Amino acid sequence: GDDDAARTAFEDAVSQYDSGGAPLEAALARLELADALDRLGRHRTAEREARLAKDALASLGARAYLSRAVDMLERFVQPAAERKDASSTLALSERELEVLALVARGLTNEEIADRLILSPHTIKRHIANVLMKLGESTRAAAVARATRAGLL
Numbered sequence: 001g002d003d004d005a006a007r008t009a010f011e012d013a014v015s016q017y018d019s020g021g022a023p024l025e026a027a028l029a030r031l032e033l034a035d036a037l038d039r040l041g042r043h044r045t046a047e048r049e050a051r052l053a054k055d056a057l058a059s060l061g062a063r064a065y066l067s068r069a070v071d072m073l074e075r076f077v078q079p080a081a082e083r084k085d086a087s088s089t090l091a092l093s094e095r096e097l098e099v100l101a102l103v104a105r106g107l108t109n110e111e112i113a114d115r116l117i118l119s120p121h122t123i124k125r126h127i128a129n130v131l132m133k134l135g136e137s138t139r140a141a142a143v144a145r146a147t148r149a150g151l152l
Helices: 003-019 023-039 043-060 063-090 094-104 109-116 120-134 139-148
Strands: none
Touching: 003 023, 023 043, 023 063, 043 063, 094 109, 094 120, 094 139, 109 120, 120 139
């Protein structure tokens, strides 16, 4: 239930498996990491991790796991294209979408700043920009509008 804790644990697992010379386990941990990142709204990073896992699994000839990586990538790539189309209609940047996804999860500005390694002031500015671009006055209304538009 704690996607950020899962992200941290899988990042550690990938690092340990990579340094320990366990490429199959590292690739499988990357798939789990990608899933956690996606749930956190970090879609680009999730796609990158899934792609690294797919490439490693392909090079290892691990066909039993490769289809999972391919399916995950297809799931990430298609919604990303849809999000891009909708976000350009609403004029939201990728970063603004990332911040809004974390707002939707109920995080405070400080929590979002910690996750994205940005200052709380920068997060406040991103949220203000999102509210302005979406023509909404509250965080909840912006999340609802973005959800209806298929961005979240």
